Amino acid sequence: MAETFVDLGFVTAPSGVLVLGMAGWVDYWRELGQPLSERAGAAAASGGGHLRDWLCEAVAVPAAGNGPLLVRARTSPSPFDEEPTIATLEVGLGVPWPETADRSVPxxxxxxxxxxxxxxxxDAVGLDAWTGMNDESADGLADLTYWGRYADDAHAQFGGERIAQYGCEGPHGWLDLPLDEAAARAAELTAWRDRLHGRGLMVSVDEHTDFYRFRRAGWHHPLHVGAIEVGGCRVLGVDWDQGDHSIRHRGERAAGQVYPVTLEADEADAAGGTVLRWTIPPYGFDDEDEDE
Structure with missing residues (x-):
């Protein structure tokens, strides 16, 4: 399968500082003593840089704050299931390439x-408002889903819509429930399961944090990409297929599974703009032999 470019949407960065970072840790920056926006602003002031504190990582760069910034991806087939996966993530920053810099050198x-x-x-400032997986619902709502061996029996007893997702049927459940109602229905499902079966039914209540909302926004996208608003800014989230992740990226930084982030001249931009590019090399099965 040949590599192809895909438009993923756009983001906004009214503060003039754009961040590409790890979604699971965005809310932890402030817990470590300094907000993400302050760290990112300092890095962007010097032209851009890498941020790392404990398990939190991101890259911050200067960007135009007065309009949408296009996000694109180059895809290649996954070694896990041959479905398209992101090989290059690219963001047009809306700022010119420095006149004194060599356009051919990233x-x-x-x-x-x-x-x-x-x-x-x-946006760096917008992401300061990010609510993580352990935070409270931003709108007082939650999604309730259930699946497993006895899901059909549970559906006959309790109902619930089929929540379709890309490439699969998805679980049964209800979207956008008030928190109290979601908790009550989950308790009914769990009590029914324990009384009749003991196991064989998984029940999940997912509060509407920003972390959950971005994943939900990508349910119907082949690359698991979705846009949400955070802190008054449009943010793009990229979820990962867990099977693909376990093959291509397992162990993450601890295992040396890290990929270069560069600033490059945008050859497609007649005005001479700059792009942020994150490049994930193709997976080689020979790499496993070398590790053994």
């Missing part, structure tokens, strides 16, 4: 692992 900012919980692209 500027390396560092490298990033592929977070199994996904990646985010968005």
């Amino acid at each position: 500027v390396r900012l560092g490298d990033l692992p592929v977070d199994r919980c996904g990646m985010v692209v968005g």
Whole structure:
């Protein structure tokens, strides 16, 4: 399968600083003593750079704050299931390439692992408001889903719609329930399962945090990409197929599975703009032999 370019949508960066970072850790930056926006702003002021604190990682760069920034991807087939996966993620920054810099030489900012919980692209200040997987619902709502061996029996008893997702039927459940109602229905399902079967039915209540909302926004996209609003800014989230992640990116930074992030001249831009590019090399099965 040949590599192809895909338009993923756009983001906004009114602060003038764009971040590409690990979605599972966005909310932890502030817990480590300094907001993401302050760290990112300092890196962008020097032309861009890599940020790392404990398990949190991101890259921050200067970007135009007065309009949409296009995000694109080059795809290649996954060694896991041959479905298209992201090989290159590219963001048009809307700022000119420096006149004194060689347009043929990329500027390396560092490298990033592929977070199994996904990646985010968005405004540094907007992401300070990000609610993570352990935070409270942003709108007082939650989704309730259930699946497993006795899902059909549970559906006959309790109902619930089939929540379709790309490439699969998806679980049964209800979307956008008030938190109290979601908790009550989950308790009914769990009590029914324990009374009749003991096991064989999984029940999940997912509160509407930003972390959950970006994953939900990508349910129907072949690359698991979805856009949401965070802190008044449009943010793009990229989820990862867990099977593909386990083959191509397992172990993340601890296992040396990191990929270069660069600033490059945009050859497709007649005005001489700059792009942020994250490049994930094709997977080689020979790599496993070398590791053994």
